[in-house]
Amino acid sequence: TYSDILAQTYILKVSLEDYQTEEKLVTVDPNNPKIERIELIPSFGYATISTPNATLYLKDEESETEFRRSYTPSTPLKLSVGTWEYRLERQYFQDQSGTFTVEPGGISQLDVKLEPAYGVLRVESNVQNVQLSSPDNEAPTSSVQNQINLENGLRTVVVSAPGYLPQEITVRIGAGQTLVETVELETATEQNERLRRENLPKGILQVGSDVDAEIYVNGQ
Numbered sequence: 703t704y705s706d707i708l709a710q711t712y713i714l715k716v717s718l719e720d721y722q723t724e725e726k727l728v729t730v731d732p733n734n735p736k737i738e739r740i741e742l743i744p745s746f747g748y749a750t751i752s753t754p755n756a757t758l759y760l761k762d763e764e765s766e767t768e769f770r771r772s773y774t775p776s777t778p779l780k781l782s783v784g785t786w787e788y789r790l791e792r793q794y795f796q797d798q799s800g801t802f803t804v805e806p807g808g809i810s811q812l813d814v815k816l817e818p819a820y821g822v823l824r825v826e827s828n829v830q831n832v833q834l835s836s837p838d839n840e841a842p843t844s845s846v847q848n849q850i851n852l853e854n855g856l857r858t859v860v861v862s863a864p865g866y867l868p869q870e871i872t873v874r875i876g877a878g879q880t881l882v883e884t885v886e887l888e889t890a891t892e893q894n895e896r897l898r899r900e901n902l903p904k905g906i907l908q909v910g911s912d913v914d915a916e917i918y919v920n921g922q
Contacts, residue, residue, distance in 0.1 A: 716740045722806075747804035748778035749786070751812045756792040778809060792816050794842050796877060821875035824849045827885045829863045836860070861885045867893055 709732045717723040721742040728738055751758065754775050761768040763784050773779045781804045789799040795816040802810045820841035825832060825848050834850040836859045841851035850859060852875050862868035866887040873881055888896065909917050 714738065714740075716742065718742055720744060720746050744783070744807040746780055746782055747807055748809040749781055749802060749804060749812060750776055750778055750809060751790075751814070752776050753790055753792075753798075753812070753814045753816060756790040756795075756814075756816060759789040759791065761787045788812070790814055790816060795819055817878050818851075819877050820851045820853055821877060821879040821881065822849060823852055823857075823859060823873060823875065824880065824882045825859075825861055825885050826882060827861065827863075827887055829866055829887045832861050832863045832885070832887070834859055834861060861887065863887055865889060 707730055709730045711727060711729045714726045714728045715723065716725075722745045724740050724742060726738065726740065728736065730736070751773055752775055758771050758773050759768040760771050760781075762782065768787070768789060771779070783804050783806050785801055785803050787799065787801050789797055791797050796819045798814050798816055800814075802812060804810055822844070823834070824846075825834060827848070832848055834848070836850060836852060836857050839850075839853055839857065841853050844851045852859070852873070854875065854877050856872065856874050858870055858872050860868050860870055866889055869885055869887060871883055871885060873883065875881055907919065909919070911917065
């Protein structure tokens with residue numbers, strides 16, 4: 703409230719932290735006390751981000767470089783009004799970036815799903831509960847049996863099981879890709895017998911029939 707001021711026209715300037723400053727022309731009339739109503743517009747708004755366990759980087763229109771900002775998923779994050787660029791970063795996942803706009807007093811909602819930066823290899827085998835390993839592989843450990851997470855590119859995987867000879871397979875895998883490979887494991891005895899059969903002398907067997915018959919040799 704202002705009193706004992708000259709009767710004339712003034713520029714009324716109203717400011718408050720976190721609100722846009724308002725200016726208005728007002729005229730003081732000694733015979734007519736005046737009430738001016740000023741509505742202040744917030745210079746801030748909110749953003750909610752539902753992505754868990756990710757690091758948030760922000761850059762507004764006036765900044766040249768991004769900066770890190772902590773947040774709690776689905777909890778409003780107070781930001782100044784304007785357009786923001788964001789980047790979400792999480793280990794083992796691909797970065798996701800984009801823009802959003804903060805309106806005065808409004809809430810912008812970001813529901814960003816991060817895609818894995820690794821692929822998944824699933825092995826089907828004649829042996830249950832095989833063990834999978836890959837040298838120099840920094841992808842997260844899989845909790846699924848007979849399955850391994852692999853970094854992008856050409857990867858070598860060792861398939862093993864107790865009592866069986868390990869076998870190496872090589873796959874090329876991309877981020878978010880799921881591959882299925884079939885691997886037949888052998889015991890040392892089975893491998894020796896297979897090699898013995900493969901090294902036997904080879905010959906030709908001719909079988910003739912006077913009717914259109916199916917011919918089986920050694921059960922095949």
